[in-house]
Amino acid sequence: MKINALTIKAKSLLNAIVTPVTLKNTFDGKYIKTNGIWDTGATNSVITRSSACQLGLVPTGRTIVNGVHGAKEVNSYFINITLNNNNITLDVVVTECEELSSNKDIGMLIGMDIITTGDFSITNYNEHTTMSFRTPSIQTIDFVRGMKEGVNVVKDKIPGRNDPCPCGSGKKYKHCCGNK
Template sequence: MSSFTAPCPGIVNKLKCWVGIKDPSMSKGDVFVALWDTGATNSAVTEKVAKALGLVPAGKTKVHGVNGLSEANFYVVEIILPGNMHFVRNVTECKSAGDWDVLVGMDIMSFGDFSVSNFNGSTTFSFRVPSRAVIDYVAEERAAVAAAQAANPPAPPEGQNS
């Protein structure tokens, strides 16, 4: 089992962390900023990553993105997440918004449990593999209410003995 938790400074609207990327047939890789994107079906790397690592395209594939259908190079890479989680995946080449180099998509997140909290004015996200339980906030609330009621039962109506 592996897991990691990434606290962020304040409330953020982008979940990012450092990840290792390498060609699985090579021993060396490098570290890049990854954006976690639940709207991305598959993980992706930017042209910057492909060039920095000297990746050779394994082929071309059709990509359905926010701007419609396009064709892109794809590569086979090893993605190393914090917590020493290794995933060998086909990733497409994508354009970056400038502050990230790798998209971690649902193809990786589907291997485990992923959660985000914004407690006390600070965003924290966490990921674990394999999945170990259903994260169910409704069930959590019901259990907390039941526990509070059991700890503090209502007083009997006035004039009745308990």
């Protein structure tokens, strides 16, 4: 099992998490580099109409989406997305949306269909926002357990083979989650 992760760190509090992404037309290989805004309130990921046009995407179908302005029928597309660390690449079905920014620098919205493929966290320690995403999921992040038991909520590194497994089973990592 190969574990991939990405982290962004800001020197201030962020009210939006935006990261570079590469979007690729899976049929002809054409790609664009743009930004994706992470949205845990969105069930599925979406691509802007301008990004779909730049990629020359042909709709794979139409679907009804429910957004803040009600239900609407929109195009759906099959694309390949690579997140900014160039290690996490996913094939996903996305729906089309209007522009997400006035200058068109945000070409897609990263929804829960992508976020749930791994572990996602946001911290604001010392008024500096840090977002981290890891795939696949390899442990539970539980702030309440950490407070109750007085333990670190998340280790700073992936455990070594002979370390206790972070899942709390009591087994060595190599005989538990590290053996997948």
